[in-house]
Amino acid sequence: MRSDVRYVLRHPFYGLRYALFSAYYAVSGFNHRHELYASRKHAGPASFRSYELSDKHVDDVLLGRLLRACEPGDVVYDVGANTGVYSLAVAAVEPTARVVAFEPNPDVAAQLRTNVDRNGFGDRVAVREEGVGEETETRRFHRSTYDELGSFDARNAGAWEASVRDEIDVRVVALDDIASGELPAPDHLKVDVEGYGLEVLRGARETLRSARPTVYFEPHTEGGEDRTDEIASLLRSLGYRIRVRPGAWLCIPTAAEAAETVD
Template sequence: MLAPPAWLERLGFRTRYRLADLTYALGIATPKRTVAGTYRSYEPTNPHGDDPGLAALDRLPDDATVLDAGAHVGEHAIPLAVGTDRRIVAFEPNGESADRLARNAARNGLADRIDLRRAGLGDERGSLPFYRSTFSKCSAFDRDRATRWGARVDAVEEVPVFRLDDLVEGVTSDDAVDDDAADAAAADAVDASTVTPVGDPVPPPDAIKVDVEGHELAVLRGAETTIRAHRPLLVVEVHGTAGDDHADALAAWLAERGYDADERGDVWICRG
């Protein structure tokens, strides 16, 4: 099947995000049927409804802990939480997306069940400039990725970045977590009383889902001790193709740590 021309893809993205602005503004939440069950969302589309990574995560026990790196507006976090006792810790550095995740979670009665952290994850703790794109899903720590498909950078925000190894209980590093940065990141929350400070400890994960627009390897490197100690299921959306440097480096890193990757298109389901 031929790929659509670039101009048509750009038009599709532009239409989708303008429609999303409208549905959030009007408060129109519609049912989204997914492989993990049905939930309601203010998003106009359902791009992860048949996502193989979501299906793999939903096969975890109902009391599993899932760390969601790059949670966006909750397309994985919310259906995984609905009707279960799963602990979902969602990391999202894009302020607009985090606001929308909070609204979607509240619409499903999950405001106190999804642990929202307004921060990025990586292999060093500190802060980085984050490029918020006019196509919110393209927002990234890399300017080029934020301007794909005719998008432009709408704002540049300095956001806190943590290593998972500094947060997961039992593997926390000796360095103190920067609570000032954590508190600042939570200050703009829709309802700050429902948002956990980003530097608070998180439970050992049964799974880590990663969708971070090319930043995948940095997230995994920052979780190396956690991965070695707990051997969680890894579901990684890979922003690259077999044969390019990024995908090859990611495959090598996983193999060196005893993980086999079941590649389902750009979604890799990795078990150790």
């Protein structure tokens, strides 16, 4: 699908959707910047406030599974945190858990911090304005006209009717470079990164082998190539069993010796 303005103008449904989504992100951004109204959101047993206008993602199957599994003192890595639904819900339901939220888009990271501060979760949620990938480096990030679609892959940033708004250089870290050193190793790893998930997992091989976190993975294929088979193969080679749900993978570590085998 082409994502330029001429295309959506020639197709009324997509044009209407483009207009609605563009308006939503503009108003939501304004609400965050000026901290006008933070509505209460409910995600399972979690209750928190957010300047996000809608209740998107509060009913995600992976979020529900994470909230049920999170125990006192657990460490959660939220990779692709966006405005913070997963991070805020974990902090609300388990006050002793520690959340590390990674968000490379500076504008969205600022919205995430605003939501964290609004709930007084600054001691529970550490916001890192950086991406996560195969190695620690600086990479070009494509910001989308739909904030939520920003990606290191321009094709995903231009999915649906969206287009690439601009490009910026951002810091990217490999989880293997910071887990169990700069940061405590994760008990739970959520990955929702608009087509960049394979790189995230490649940069976390040793962490997955040693820490054995449960992985909550959202596969993306729109706008780019389908690499889900390669992702599944990598996870299985590291000793993970994958439970597939619509638009979601729950990846559970099996016995430690399974990490030595490759499917």
